[in-house]
Amino acid sequence: MLRWPLLHFALIGSALFALDRLRTVPDTPIEAAPIELSAERVEALRAAWVRDSGRLPTEAELRASIRHYLDDEILLREALARGLDRSDPVVRERLLRNMRFLFPQRRASDDALLHEAAALGMNRSDPVVRRRLVQAMERRLVRAVPVDPQALAAYRERHPARYRAPARLSFRHVFFSDDGARADARAELEALRARLLRGEVDAARSGDAFLLGAEFRAWSAAQVGARFGRDFADALVQAPEQTWTGPLRSAFGWHLVQVTARVAEGGDPPPQQQAQLLRAWQDEARAQQLREALQRLRARYPVVGLPAADAGGA
Numbered sequence: 001m002l003r004w005p006l007l008h009f010a011l012i013g014s015a016l017f018a019l020d021r022l023r024t025v026p027d028t029p030i031e032a033a034p035i036e037l038s039a040e041r042v043e044a045l046r047a048a049w050v051r052d053s054g055r056l057p058t059e060a061e062l063r064a065s066i067r068h069y070l071d072d073e074i075l076l077r078e079a080l081a082r083g084l085d086r087s088d089p090v091v092r093e094r095l096l097r098n099m100r101f102l103f104p105q106r107r108a109s110d111d112a113l114l115h116e117a118a119a120l121g122m123n124r125s126d127p128v129v130r131r132r133l134v135q136a137m138e139r140r141l142v143r144a145v146p147v148d149p150q151a152l153a154a155y156r157e158r159h160p161a162r163y164r165a166p167a168r169l170s171f172r173h174v175f176f177s178d179d180g181a182r183a184d185a186r187a188e189l190e191a192l193r194a195r196l197l198r199g200e201v202d203a204a205r206s207g208d209a210f211l212l213g214a215e216f217r218a219w220s221a222a223q224v225g226a227r228f229g230r231d232f233a234d235a236l237v238q239a240p241e242q243t244w245t246g247p248l249r250s251a252f253g254w255h256l257v258q259v260t261a262r263v264a265e266g267g268d269p270p271p272q273q274q275a276q277l278l279r280a281w282q283d284e285a286r287a288q289q290l291r292e293a294l295q296r297l298r299a300r301y302p303v304v305g306l307p308a309a310d311a312g313g314a
Helices: 005-022 040-055 059-081 090-104 110-119 126-141 150-158 187-197 221-228 230-240 271-298 306-314
Strands: 167-175 215-219 243-249 254-264
Touching: 005 040, 040 059, 059 126, 059 271, 090 110, 090 126, 126 271, 150 271, 167 187, 167 230, 187 243, 187 254, 215 221, 221 230, 230 243
Parallel strands: none
Antiparallel strands: 167 215, 167 254, 243 254
C-alpha cells in the first residue's frame, strides 16, 4: 500500500493539518449548566419521529433520538461558549440577515446586531444557525487522521467484499454484426471457429470492425457484464483459456471469444477504489474520535427534568 501515490498525498496533507492544529489555541474549560429535558421535549421528539417515519418509535429508537438531541445541545453550548457564532462567516451572515429583515429601520453596526441577535436567542433557535454551529463544533473536536498503512490494510481486510480487487480477465474476440447483411451470422461464426481452432485463419483479419476494439485487458466480470451483457459475462468467466469459445450473443451482435489471461481475486484495488478505501477508513476514525469526545463532554452536562434512568438510558 505504500506504493500508492494517493497515500503519499494523504500523508503530506495529514502533516500540514497537524501543524495547523499546533498553532490553534487550546480550548479553555467551560462551566456547564445542566440541560433541561422536559416531558414536552420528549413528546416533541416522538412527534418528529412519527412525522418523518409514519409510525411511533420503539423505546430504543426514542432513546437514540433523545441522545441525539442531547448531544446536539452539548455541541451547541460548546460552540456558543467558544464564540463560534461570532466567528463563523455563515452564521454571522445568517444572523445579520435575520436582524435586518426583522428590524429594517434599525441602524447599527454588525457587532451590535449580532449582540442583539444573541440576546433574542437567534443563535440557538434558528435551525440553520444551530445546525451550522453543531457541525462546526464537531469539526473542532476531531483531529487529523494520520495515514497509517497498517491500520488501513487492517480496515481493508475487515471489508474484503468492498475493497478486495475482483478477479479479472483479458480476452480478444471476433465480431459479426447481425444487422441483416448476413443470412446467418451465428452459422458463419461457428464455421469460422472451427477454422480458427485449426489455425487456418488469422483472427485479427476476420469478422467485422468493432467500435470498442478487438482486445480487452484486465476486465472484471462486472465490467464485461455492463458492456456486453450478463449472459456474455457468465459464459466468459467459465470459458477455458487460450481457445476460442462461442458464438456468444451480446447487445452488439455475435462474438467468438478467446480468454488470453486471468488474474485471481486480490491484489491492489484500482486507484478509484483506493481513494474510496482511504476516505472510508478516515471517516470511521473521525467518527470514533467524535464519539469519544462526546462521551467526555457528557460527563460535564448533567441532564435534569426526567428521572435519572431515563436520561442516562438515552
